[in-house]
Amino acid sequence: MNTYKTTEIAHSIGIHPNTVRFYEELGLIPKAERKANGYRIFTDFHVEQLTFVRIALQVEVLQNGLRKQAIDIIKTSSARNFDKAIHLTKRYYQQIKREQRNAEEAIAITEKLLSGENQELSNAILTRKETADLLQISMDALRNWELNGLLTVKRKQNGYRVYSDEDIRRLKIIRSLRCANYSLAAILRMLNALSSDPKADIREAIDTPEKHDDIISVCDKLLTSLQNVENNARMMLTHLEEMKKQFTTNPTL
Template identity: 45%
Template sequence: MGYYTTSQVAKLVNLHPNTIRRYEEWELIPKPKRAVNGYRIFTDYHVELIQLARIAFEIEILQSGLRQKMWKVIRALATYDFQLANQNLTDYQTAVNQEIDRAHEAIEIVEGMLQNAVDENIPKSLTRSEAAAYLEVTVDALRNWELNGLLTVKRSANRYRIYNETDLNRLRIIRTLRAANYSLESILRLLLTLDQRCVSSIKNVLETPKPDEDLIAVCDQLLTSLELAQKNAIIVRQKIALLKAHYQATEKEESP
């Protein structure tokens, strides 16, 4: 087994030494032993676990507690509890699969809305509070969507916002996609494309940021990111098996 200082580990995993100390503080790696001089002593297990953690955290997805679920996987490995790590990873994979299903379902619902644009059940005109109640969202949500440019609402003679059928149809699309955790940027991109009547694939529009978008977050490519998380989880599962085998072999070597 190899033994390393903090700076040596940092060099091996291409991270700053302070980040290695953060991994210890966050309980993402086993607490290292100390040399006589007080310096931390890291092992191959630490190095391999940090490398595994970097793969695990590569996709920054926060909804449904996905990030926290992956933290539980790594923290279980930090205590050498491989069974718990695999159980937590199964929970993570189940949640990712559910999110993928929700994202696809939202696209199907929106496609159905667009194909059946005429809906006699949609009210002709509603105030903001009435629209919020009809859509089962908060007034603050409506206000936020308007502030982010997803909707421009006309005002009545008394200066109150009035939502017509077109507005309500648009809001139903926004609500459906937001419920599936699509970002406001992705939804705006889709709505602008719908306004231009040049949508060939809703999924492609939602998943393809424009070249001039300065900052692209994970949820601006929701399905793509979830599918990458799905693939990463498979890699993490394989590496857990390798980490367990390495740990058991080391324990066997060191046992009297």
């Protein structure tokens, strides 16, 4: 059985020794045995588990508990419960695929709304509350979208906001994309692109942050991020299968 000091195993993975200790505290790797002098002793299993941790945490996933699922998979693998970890990873992968379908469906809905297909126009003017009720969203969400520049609303002489058919259509687009976890920045970028060029590629506009954007989140490039997460989940599954073969037959490693 190969054994490693903290500095040795950290160097082999390419991380700081403090990161190894931190992962141990979080339960992402098993507790290391210690020598009489208190120094930790790590094994080949720790090497592979640390590699797995790095794979699983390589991509940033925020929505719908995906990050928590990844952590649960890591801890299950750390306990050498490989069959359960593989099952959880397959379930994790299926949720990623659902997130991708939701993201694509939101774009399809956007394209349909922009085309005006099957939409009946009226001259109705709605208040903010009526609009929120119609779209089944909160007034706070509606206010937040306006504050972030996604919609500019006309006002009556008394100062009250009023929403037209065109506003409602735009809000339906925003609602659909937000439900699929696109960021406000990505939606605004897409809407601005369409204002400049009605024939602009929606998928490209919503998934391509501007060069001058200082801070870019995964939801600012949701389609690309979800594809990266899908690829990463496949890598996790492959690594778990390899760990199962290696450490089920060699439990002392």
